[in-house]
Amino acid sequence: MRAAMAGPDSKRPDDDHSTLARIMGERRGKAAALRASGRDPYRNDVRPTHTLGDVRRRYEPTKPAPAAPGGTDPGISPIDGEVVRVAGRCVARRGFGKTVFAPIRDGSADLQLYLNVDHLDATDFAEVLPQLDVGDVVAAEGAAFWTKRGELSILVTRLWIVTKSVRPLPDKWHGLTDVELRYRQRHVDLAISPDVREVFRKRSLIVRGLRRYLDARGFLEVETPMMHPIVGGAAARPFVTHHNALDMKLFMRIAPELYLKRLVVGGFDRVYEINRNFRNEGLSRRHNPEFTMLELYQAYATWHDLMDLTEELFAELAQEVNGTTKVTWDGVEVELGRPWRRISVRSACVELGGVPEAEAAAMFEDPARGLELALKYGVDLKAAVMAMLEGIPDLAGLELGELLRELKDPAARPAVARRLAERYPSVDEARVRAGHLGFLVFEATAEDKLVQPTFLTEFPLAVSPLARKSDADPAFCDRFELFVCGKEIANGFSELNDPDDQRERFLAQLRAKAAGAAETMDYDEDYCRALEVGMPPTAGEGIGVDRLAMLLTGQPSIRDVILFPLMRPES
RNA sequence: GGGCCCAUAGCUCAGCGGUAGAGCAGCGGCCUUUUAAGCCGUUGGCCGAAGGUUCGAAUCCUUCUGGGCUCACCA
Numbered sequence: 001m002r003a004a005m006a007g008p009d010s011k012r013p014d015d016d017h018s019t020l021a022r023i024m025g026e027r028r029g030k031a032a033a034l035r036a037s038g039r040d041p042y043r044n045d046v047r048p049t050h051t052l053g054d055v056r057r058r059y060e061p062t063k064p065a066p067a068a069p070g071g072t073d074p075g076i077s078p079i080d081g082e083v084v085r086v087a088g089r090c091v092a093r094r095g096f097g098k099t100v101f102a103p104i105r106d107g108s109a110d111l112q113l114y115l116n117v118d119h120l121d122a123t124d125f126a127e128v129l130p131q132l133d134v135g136d137v138v139a140a141e142g143a144a145f146w147t148k149r150g151e152l153s154i155l156v157t158r159l160w161i162v163t164k165s166v167r168p169l170p171d172k173w174h175g176l177t178d179v180e181l182r183y184r185q186r187h188v189d190l191a192i193s194p195d196v197r198e199v200f201r202k203r204s205l206i207v208r209g210l211r212r213y214l215d216a217r218g219f220l221e222v223e224t225p226m227m228h229p230i231v232g233g234a235a236a237r238p239f240v241t242h243h244n245a246l247d248m249k250l251f252m253r254i255a256p257e258l259y260l261k262r263l264v265v266g267g268f269d270r271v272y273e274i275n276r277n278f279r280n281e282g283l284s285r286r287h288n289p290e291f292t293m294l295e296l297y298q299a300y301a302t303w304h305d306l307m308d309l310t311e312e313l314f315a316e317l318a319q320e321v322n323g324t325t326k327v328t329w330d331g332v333e334v335e336l337g338r339p340w341r342r343i344s345v346r347s348a349c350v351e352l353g354g355v356p357e358a359e360a361a362a363m364f365e366d367p368a369r370g371l372e373l374a375l376k377y378g379v380d381l382k383a384a385v386m387a388m389l390e391g392i393p394d395l396a397g398l399e400l401g402e403l404l405r406e407l408k409d410p411a412a413r414p415a416v417a418r419r420l421a422e423r424y425p426s427v428d429e430a431r432v433r434a435g436h437l438g439f440l441v442f443e444a445t446a447e448d449k450l451v452q453p454t455f456l457t458e459f460p461l462a463v464s465p466l467a468r469k470s471d472a473d474p475a476f477c478d479r480f481e482l483f484v485c486g487k488e489i490a491n492g493f494s495e496l497n498d499p500d501d502q503r504e505r506f507l508a509q510l511r512a513k514a515a516g517a518a519e520t521m522d523y524d525e526d527y528c529r530a531l532e533v534g535m536p537p538t539a540g541e542g543i544g545v546d547r548l549a550m551l552l553t554g555q556p557s558i559r560d561v562i563l564f565p566l567m568r569p570e571s
Numbered sequence: 572g573g574g575c576c577c578a579u580a581g582c583u584c585a586g587c588g589g590u591a592g593a594g595c596a597g598c599g600g601c602c603u604u605u606u607a608a609g610c611c612g613u614u615g616g617c618c619g620a621a622g623g624u625u626c627g628a629a630u631c632c633u634u635c636u637g638g639g640c641u642c643a644c645c646a
Contacts, residue, residue, distance in 0.1 A: 018580075023597055173583080177582090180578095279645070279646080287646070291646070491646075568637065569637095
C-alpha cells in the first residue's frame with residue numbers, strides 16, 4: 001500500500017468510506033459486542049494445554065483409512081475423548097449455518113476447529129462465534145476427532161476470542177505477492193505464508209548449527225566492537241557516526257577481523273563471532289547494507305584446514321536443515337556433499353574463462369601485458385588502471401584522468417602500459433600488480449562459471465592485504481574463497497602474522513587510496529603492535545550467513561532471508 | 572548513480588482515449604463433515620502524486636515518489 005500523504009486537505013485513510021475503514025469499523029464493533037457481553041477482546045488468561053503440533057503428533061497415527069464412497073455417515077466420534085485446550089490465529093472461516101469450520105494456526109502447525117451448535121456451549125455459539133473473524137486469535141477446548149474427509153479437528157465445546165484482529169489479512173489464496181508489501185509488512189507475510197516462516201525457521205536452525213559445530217570443536221564465541229575508530233578488516237566504504245561525549249568520529253564496523261586476531265594474540269586459540277557488519281554500498285539481490293557474518297580463527301591451522309572444515313560444516317548443515325546435501329538454487333541443483341572442486345585463480349581463468357594458457361602466464365607476470373589482456377577481456381578501464389597505479393610509490397606525472405584519455409586509443413596502450421610498469425620499484429612489485437590485473441580478468445571471465453561449490457585458491461597478494469604470503473611464490477597468498485552459483489559465500493586464509501609485512505600491506509592500501517580507490521583499509525598501527533607481540537600461526541575465515549541461508553533455503557534474494565531488509569521510508 | 576519494468580477496491584488482478592470491472596475478503600440471506608465450501612443479493616475506488624496533450628485521460632506525454640530486475644561497487 002502506498003499511503004497518500006496526510007496533508008491538511010487529505011482525508012485520513014481510516015476516516016473515509018473505503019472498504020478498509022468499513023471493515024475495521026465492523027471489527028471494532030464486534031470487539032465492542034464482546035465487551036458488552038462481559039468478554040475482554042484482548043484477554044490475557046489463556047493457558048493452552050497443547051500446541052497444535054502436539055495435538056497433530058499425538059493423533060496423526062490414529063488416522064483412519066479413507067471412508068468408502070457412498071458409505072453411511074459415521075457420525076462424530078472423538079478419538080480418545082480427552083479434552084485439550086488449544087490457541088492460535090484463525091486463518092479461515094467456513095460457515096454452514098449451524099456448523100462453522102475454522103482452521104487455526106500457531107507456531108507449530110495448523111489445526112481445524114469444528115464449531116457446531118450441538119456441541120459448542122450455547123452462549124459461546126450465540127455470543128462469541130458471531131463475532132469471530134479471520135485473523136482473530138482464539139482459544140478452544142474440546143476433544144480431537146477425524147472428520148469424514150479425514151481432517152483432524154477439535155470438536156469444540158468452549159470458544160474464546162483472545163485477541164480481536166481489527167485489520168483484515170490479505171487474500172487467503174494469493175496472500176501477499178507485492179514484494180514491497182511483503183518486506184514492509186513482514187508480520188503479515190509471516191502470518192499468512194507458512195513458506196516464509198519456514199525460511200526463517202531454517203535460518204535460525206542454520207545459525208544454531210554453526211554455533212553447535214564450532215562450540216563442539218573448542219571455539220569460543222566472543223563479541224567485539226561494532227563501532228570502530230578506524231576502518232579495517234575488509235575493503236569497503238563504512239557508515240560514519242559520532243560519539244557525543246567523546247566528540248569522536250566512529251565507523252560502524254565493516255569486519256571484526258582485526259579484533260578477533262588480537263584475541264588470538266591474547267591466547268584464545270579458537271574464537272568466532274556471529275554478528276552484523278555494515279557496508280555503505282548499493283543494495284542488490286546479494287547485498288544488504290547490514291549483513292551477518294561468521295568469522296572464525298583457529299591457531300595452528302592453515303587455509304587447507306579451513307577448506308576441509310567448510311566442506312564438512314556445509315554438508316552437515318545441509319543434512320541437518322534439509323535432510324539432504326542437494327539444494328536447488330538459481331534453478332540449478334547444487335550438490336554440497338564433499339569433496340568440492342579446488343581451482344586456482346589462474347587455472348580458473350584458463351579452464352573456465354577461456355583465457356589461453358600463454359596469456360594467463362603472461363598476465364600474472366607482466367603488468368603491461370596484464371593491462372592489455374584485462375582490457376581485451378572486458379575489464380573496466382578505470383579499474384584496471386587503478387590496479388596498476390596502486391604499486392607506484394610516487395604518482396607524480398601520472399594523473400588518472402589523463403591516463404584514461406590516453407588509453408582510449410588502443411594503439412597507444414602498449415606504450416602507456418610500459419611507461420607505468422617502469423615506475424614500479426621492483427620486479428616483485430610488478431608481479432604483485434600483474435596479479436591484481438589477472439584477478440580482474442578472473443572476475444570478468446570465470447567468476448560466474450563457478451556454479452557447483454568450488455574453492456578458488458592461490459589469490460594474488462594485491463587483493464589480499466591481510467593474508468599470509470605463499471611460501472612457493474610471494475606474489476600470491478594462502479587464501480581461498482568459496483563460490484556457489486557464481487556467488488562468493490566464504491573467504492578464508494592463513495593469516496599474515498609478520499608485523500613488518502603487515503605494515504607494508506597497510507602502506508599499499510594507502511597507495512591504493514592515493515590512486516583513487518574508494519574502498520581501502522586504514523593503517524592500523526595498534527594492530528601491527530599486536531602482531532609484534534606475536535600471533536601464533538593462524539587460519540581465519542568469514543562466512544556470509546545471509547548468503548549461506550539463501551543457499552540452504554534456495555532463496556534468490558538476500559531480502560528473502562533477512563526479516564526486515566533496509567527499505568526507503570514510505571511516503 | 573545508469574538502463575529496463577511495475578503502481579487500478581483491504582488482497583489478487585482485468586481494463587490501455589469515451590467517464591470503473593471481476594474473484595477473494597466484508598455485509599444480508601440459505602445451508603449440521605467443510606477445507607480456495609457452495610448458492611442468492613449487496614456495499615465498497617480522487618485508477619501512486621503533480622503537471623501537460625485532448626471536446627474527453629486509469630489509458631498518451633513529462634516530472635516526482637515508492638518498488639522490482641539489471642549494470643556499476645562490494646561479501
